[in-house]
Amino acid sequence: MLWWAAFFIVPLGSIVYYSLGVKPADPGAGPVDLSVLSLANYAKAMSDVFFTVFKITMRTAGLGTIACALVGFPVAYALARYIQPRWKPVLLFLLVLPFWISFLLRTFAWRIILAPEGVLSHFLQDIGLLAGPLTMLDTNAAVQLGIVYNYLPLMVLPMFVALDRIDPSLIQGSMDLGAGPIRTFLSVTLPLALPGVLGGLVLTFILASGDYVVPAILGGAKGLMIGNLVATQILAAQNLPLGSAMAVLLILMIGSIVILAAIAIFILRRLLKLLAGPALDDLGDDRGISAAAPGARAAGKA
Amino acid sequence: MASDVRLERVTKNFGSFKAVDDVSLHIEAGEFMSILGSSGAGKSTVLRMIGGFELPDAGKITIGGRDVTYLPPYRRDVNTVFQSYALFPHMTVAENVAYGLRQDHVPRGERTARVRDALDMVQLLHLAHRKPSQLSGGQQQRVALARALVKRPSVLLLDEPLGALDRKLRQQMQVELKLLQHRLELTFVFVTHDQEEALAMSDRIAVMRDGRIEQIGSPAELYDEPRTAYVAGFIGTQNFFSGTTEGADLAALRDDSGLLVRAERRAAGVAANARSIAAVRPENVRLSVSEPAADDNRLRGRVVTIVMLGDALEYVVSTEQGREYFARVPRYTDNLPKEGDPVWIAWPVSRTTLFPFEDIELQAQRISHERAAPAGDGSAAGGSASGAA
Numbered sequence: 240m241l242w243w244a245a246f247f248i249v250p251l252g253s254i255v256y257y258s259l260g261v262k263p264a265d266p267g268a269g270p271v272d273l274s275v276l277s278l279a280n281y282a283k284a285m286s287d288v289f290f291t292v293f294k295i296t297m298r299t300a301g302l303g304t305i306a307c308a309l310v311g312f313p314v315a316y317a318l319a320r321y322i323q324p325r326w327k328p329v330l331l332f333l334l335v336l337p338f339w340i341s342f343l344l345r346t347f348a349w350r351i352i353l354a355p356e357g358v359l360s361h362f363l364q365d366i367g368l369l370a371g372p373l374t375m376l377d378t379n380a381a382v383q384l385g386i387v388y389n390y391l392p393l394m395v396l397p398m399f400v401a402l403d404r405i406d407p408s409l410i411q412g413s414m415d416l417g418a419g420p421i422r423t424f425l426s427v428t429l430p431l432a433l434p435g436v437l438g439g440l441v442l443t444f445i446l447a448s449g450d451y452v453v454p455a456i457l458g459g460a461k462g463l464m465i466g467n468l469v470a471t472q473i474l475a476a477q478n479l480p481l482g483s484a485m486a487v488l489l490i491l492m493i494g495s496i497v498i499l500a501a502i503a504i505f506i507l508r509r510l511l512k513l514l515a516g517p518a519l520d521d522l523g524d525d526r527g528i529s530a531a532a533p534g535a536r537a538a539g540k541a
Numbered sequence: 542m543a544s545d546v547r548l549e550r551v552t553k554n555f556g557s558f559k560a561v562d563d564v565s566l567h568i569e570a571g572e573f574m575s576i577l578g579s580s581g582a583g584k585s586t587v588l589r590m591i592g593g594f595e596l597p598d599a600g601k602i603t604i605g606g607r608d609v610t611y612l613p614p615y616r617r618d619v620n621t622v623f624q625s626y627a628l629f630p631h632m633t634v635a636e637n638v639a640y641g642l643r644q645d646h647v648p649r650g651e652r653t654a655r656v657r658d659a660l661d662m663v664q665l666l667h668l669a670h671r672k673p674s675q676l677s678g679g680q681q682q683r684v685a686l687a688r689a690l691v692k693r694p695s696v697l698l699l700d701e702p703l704g705a706l707d708r709k710l711r712q713q714m715q716v717e718l719k720l721l722q723h724r725l726e727l728t729f730v731f732v733t734h735d736q737e738e739a740l741a742m743s744d745r746i747a748v749m750r751d752g753r754i755e756q757i758g759s760p761a762e763l764y765d766e767p768r769t770a771y772v773a774g775f776i777g778t779q780n781f782f783s784g785t786t787e788g789a790d791l792a793a794l795r796d797d798s799g800l801l802v803r804a805e806r807r808a809a810g811v812a813a814n815a816r817s818i819a820a821v822r823p824e825n826v827r828l829s830v831s832e833p834a835a836d837d838n839r840l841r842g843r844v845v846t847i848v849m850l851g852d853a854l855e856y857v858v859s860t861e862q863g864r865e866y867f868a869r870v871p872r873y874t875d876n877l878p879k880e881g882d883p884v885w886i887a888w889p890v891s892r893t894t895l896f897p898f899e900d901i902e903l904q905a906q907r908i909s910h911e912r913a914a915p916a917g918d919g920s921a922a923g924g925s926a927s928g929a930a
Contacts, residue, residue: 411594412627414614416641416692426640430631518632518639519660519669520653 251490258483270479280484289468289485293492296465299379299454300447303386307394307443310387312436315398319405331399334392346385346456353381353457377459385453390446394439401435402428437504441497448493465489543571543728544605544618544695546591551600553586560586561597562752568696570605573722573729575739577775578749584732585700587749591730592621592698605695615644619696620689624704626681628673634684635660635669641692659691662721679710690721696728703738715741736776740764748772768808770818770896780826780866782819786811786895794819794895798862802838804893816898825892826868828856830878833887842866844882858886 256273258280263272318330337345352359353376360373375381405428413423429436451466458464469489472482546568553561561583568574576584589595590602593614602610609617620641628637638659642652660666663683673681682702689697699718703711719742722729733739739746740760748755748763748771756768767773770781784796791811793803802819811817821838833839842858845865854877856868868886870877878884 406625406627408623408625408627409629411614412621412623412629413640414594415592415619415621415623416688417615417644418640419613419615422644427629515643516649517653518635519656 284484304444311394319402381457382462385457390443397435397438401432545570549601573744575731575743577739582749583752620694621698622702626685659687663687699731779820803890806894810897823867823869826888837887839887
């Protein structure tokens with residue numbers, strides 16, 4: 240509880256508090272002037288630029304999350320289902336191995352790979368897939384790639400844990416009852432893995448939306464994301480209150496998107512259940528039998 | 542309708558391990574067949590091949606005359622009650638039972654009616670809307686049974702379904718399963734390592750050992766006429782005497798301690814002057830303070846301990862050489878010897894059987910080790926065999 244208060248409530252609270260102040264006229268007076276609290280920063284933050292960049296951010300993070308899921312789920316599935324138990328730790332280790340290298344360095348490495356005169360560019364030109372040099376660097380596409388690369392393990396890990404915990408006999412039970420591989424996947428594997436899948440999606444989406452390193456390194460001027468906007472306000476323009484207001488807006492908007500997605504999933508599941516129809520019609524009067532002890536009835540019948 | 546199941550020369554290897562070795566088995570329609578064996582004997586692999594969860598490396602499996610050897614589980618007219626029950630945790634009891642009917646696209650009205658009937662059959666209708674995690678082990682077992690039977694399979698496969706239940710519940714379920722099988726006239730293939738369970742429920746039992754079928758027969762046949770010392774020791778309890786046969790008529794064995802054990806019964810494969818095993822069941826062994834008649838096999842010893850079995854007492858009698866033998870005595874007998882008393886034990890020649898030699902001690906260790914873990918009963922069989930060999 241204390242840990243949670245110290246590392247979550249306090250920083251978040253101070254950001255919210257700062258966002259209500261103004262940038263002091265005298266730079267020597269400290270970062271924020273909190274003598275008059277107002278919501279003026281929020282009005283200023285909701286500019287056209289903010290919304291344009293926000294849209295790009297959501298698209299980049301959203302597409303990145305989907306791409307991570309599309310690549311990550313099969314990886315997690317194969318790891319959980321088809322790899323022998325003794326090899327699993329080894330492969331998981333390899334999966335998180337890139338994390339041992341600084342996030343910054345890993346991302347920077349892509350600048351070398353994606354450079355117009357780089358190896359990949361030459362290779363693609365040699366095999367005839369590309370007419371001119373590779374122009375991906377310093378665009379949103381490069382940011383997209385960087386995000387998928389950096390967040391893929393974060394998607395795979397929770398999915399793997401969820402899939403690995405499914406008892407193989409449940410899959411066999413489903414097949415035994417007449418369900419083929421696809422039906423088994425949709426009715427048993429996916430619902431049971433859902434917490435891990437959602438966890439991976441939310442984790443990747445939230446972290447990707449707030450990312451600032453990848454767009455800063457790979458995006459150039461065209462690949463700006465909301466994180467860069469906040470950073471610019473705080474670091475370059477020295478306007479901590481406006482930057483804080485943007486950060487709070489970002490938190491609120493991402494929060495609403497996640498909540499909306501959760502509601503959509505809930506409704507979808509209800510709908511699917513309704514479409515499938517009940518397993519058993521309402522028991523009506525039969526519910527009364529719950530009063531009788533099942534053991535006694537069983538013994539009497541035996 | 543019940544179907545027969547036929548295995549023809551089926552073999553299954555896991556790497557270099559021969560799990561099932563050239564097994565042929567015919568399970569008749571409507572029969573309650575148990576496959577009995579210790580762990581690693583291949584009994585579960587046989588069941589899993591009938592269910593379609595393992596594919597044989599060689600051989601053929603037919604169900605109701607139809608070749609199913611390489612069909613996936615969802616194309617076979619059999620259903621399985623799994624050892625772990627394999628209930629879907631994200632579905633209610635009713636949804637679990639309805640699952641198989643949904644796969645067959647049974648229309649709603651019929652589906653709900655059949656789910657209700659199936660749950661009623663296992664007396665769990667009142668718990669239909671619970672999740673499996675909210676049920677006791679015995680109730681989960683019944684749900685698994687209902688879920689498999691609601692599809693009206695022609696063969697029901699049961700993989701040690703009672704293993705996780707406590708003794709009382711297990712005995713009750715044994716009776717219920719047997720009654721159910723009679724009522725539904727279904728073919729049941731029941732895998733177990735518990736010989737008591739197999740004896741109590743089966744029409745026939747196939748005893749497996751090291752991937753092969755050692756003997757098939759009715760419970761009475763296996764109990765009264767085991768073909769090998771292994772089966773003799775596995776089914777029920779035995780006193781064993783290892784030694785060498787004496788005389789050309791194969792009617793006696795000279796035990797390693799020098800005792801002459803005469804035997805009127807003899808399994809196939811016993812040779813003259815060859816290492817062999819004589820066996821007698823504790824219920825055929827009598828206990829007396831005075832010297833018994835010389836017509837019987839007999840030996841002297843001292844009562845080491847007395848095990849209370851409810852309606853009977855099992856006396857453990859130790860000879861001077863330290864070998865232990867078991868005698869089962871009705872409880873309400875006059876002048877029963879006490880612990881430490883010198884006694885005679887005697888048993889009729891007509892109840893003594895000779896078997897070709899095999900390492901009973903080794904087998905017994907495997908069996909008792911196996912039984913000690915899940916069941917907790919039947920340890921007398923293992924103890925007796927290891928003590929007397």
